Amino acid sequence: MRLQIKNLAFSYGSTQILKGINMELGSSDVLGIVGPNGAGKSTLIRCIDRILVPQHGTVLLDGQEMKHMSSMEIAKRIGYVPQSISNTFPATVFDTVLMGRRPHLGWRSSEEDIDAVLEVLRILKIKYLAMRDFNEISGGQQQKVLIARALAQDAEILLLDEPTSNLDIRHQLEVMEILTKLVKKKGISVMMAIHDLNLASRYSDRIIMLNGGSVRDAGDPVSVLTAENIQSVYGVEVIVKREADKPYIIPIRSFGD
Amino acid sequence: MPPETTDLREEYTRFIGRKILFIAILAVLLILIAGIATSLGSANIPLIDTYAAIVDRFLPDYFNPSNLATNVVWNLRLPRILMGVFAGIGLAVAGSAMQGILRNPLASPYTLGIASAAGFGAALAILLGKGFVGGEYLVIANAFIFALLASVVIIGIARYKGARPETMILAGIAIMYFFSAMTSLLQYFGEADAVKEVVFWMLGDLDRSSWDTLGLVGIVLVCCIPLLILKSWDLNVMGAGDETAKSLGVQVEKVRILSMVLAALLTASIVCFTGTIGFIGLVSPHITRMAIGGDNRFLLPASGIVGAVLLVGADTIARNIIAPVILPVGIMTSFIGVPFFFYLIMRKRREYW
DSSP: OEEEEEEEEEEETEEEEEEEEEEEEEETEEEEOOOOSSSSHHHHHHHHHTTSSOEEEEEEOOOOOGGGSSSHHHHHEEEESSSSSSSSOBBBHHHHHHHGGGGGOOSSOOOHHHHHHHHHHHTTTTTGTTBGGGGGGGGHHHHHHHHHHHHHTSSSSSEEEEETOOOOOOHHHHHHHHHHHHHHOOOOEEEEESOOHHHHHHHOEEEEEETTEEEEESHHHHSSOOOOHHHHHHHHEEEEEEEEEEEEEEEEEOOOO | OOHHHHHHHHHHHHHHHHHHHHHHHHHHHHHHHHHHHHEEEEEEOOOHHHHHHHTTTTTTTSOOHHHHHIIIIIIIIIIHHHHHHHHHHHHHHHHHHHHHTTTTTOOOTTSSSHHHHHHHHHHHHHHHHOOOGGGGGGGHHHHHHHHHHHHHHHHHHHHHHHOOHHHHHHHHHHHHHHHHHHHHHHHHHHHHHHHHHHHHHHHSSSTOOHHHHHHHHHHHHHOOOOOOOHTTHHHHHTTTTTTHHHHHHOOHHHHEEEEHHHHHHHHHHHHHHOOOOSSHHHHHHHHHHHHOSSSHHHHHHHHHHHHHHHHHHHHHHHHTBBEEEOHHHHHHHHHHHHHHHHHHHHOSSOOOO
């Protein structure tokens, strides 16, 4: 197991967001985290990357407790892709991606770092954006740049927070295919919070469904993405069909209150 | 390697090259302006003689400048000009660092109330003759200590509350109002002459420069600026937000507090000798960003030189515009800086630079 999370709990003040989460992430695993707004998906990801410090529980990275690892050590091994960022001051796309090399970087960026940036820009097909200002490109393009930055980080584990929320359907598929291909090729593990249940179903090996800060269900897409689970967690009526061995969710209506 | 990749690599190399070129051109410009500034004044010394007098100290027997030139240049003018250079560099680098770590384009060395605290320290010394150190350094030491005191309070609050930019800015503004009110209170009860002296002190002036004070400021610059430049990558990453910076291994709170300490030290050590020279620390980073972008590796040194050019330029005008009356440079920096800054803002097509 790459990541083992035991009894993880986190609160903002007196509001408890995560209540004793237990889960695991294997190597070459694509793990989708689904759940309604406020279920704790983003918080879970931030706790794992120690952007937020959980009050209880342990996170083991290859058997080692992350609490005792330096932030630089963690940054070399875990990459994080936020939903969006906004730079206060201008930075080119190239420099933004180069920031992903920060854990490996001396004061001068080496040829190797520049190679790494060029390579991920090529993989994500955004080389044409390289010298544009990050703040002046579209939301979808920004999202691809942030993914590129995490790839440039060269980490074994990628944590993505809604990696496709700003992308059109073609770029959604493109990004997911790039990620799954990297998982196979480089043996990295991916954990992503994702709203689109069909994308989650199509590309995840396993799915964890969160509700109100606890794990509601975990397993392969077929066993987790059932009409009953979705109905009780989201309060919506859906039809679940099978399409190429994966569940395919068709929304019908919301139950309201 | 496919040809397009090579192109992008070359483009990036050129992109970096342009920034280095910008810094080189500025450095030459600074030497030129400092020379011109040194040659201007009541005693007429041509530019060539000025440089000759300066170089003669390091390479004797080549230029043989006149005694007058050597005397005026080395004893009267250079301390002032060099203080302008040092103060410009220090304030601008401190401003760039503060804007970076606080992620706020309005931040400047004075945002955290450092200047008003220094002003209060000076006022206390001038009006009541009370301070931490006696003698000729009474006013300077008092200004310095109060400036540091203000930063210590803010950094203390930041440590306690988690060093978020908003907390620090709000605390700084509160400190600024507090010390302004304290200074007003002192002035309200002060003797007219002493109050006038306080006002003069706060205007900001390079008049009080000497080789001794230059040495002190120089030491602080040499200690603080390289450390800040070493942290450029962390500052760059923090520009994308604390979350991103943490995920990239930057210890955000530590870097923010360290940079604050360095910026405060720079500011305090300059302000205590010159009084408050506004605007340089605010606009130099912006002017530099418009020219070469926000990469702190280049922004910090380049904005320092921009600050020096602006300050020496402003001081030269302040000394000569209605000579023999010398205006305080603190007034002139804004008079020159504001229209220039407006021009840059209007000229830019983009939302931001």
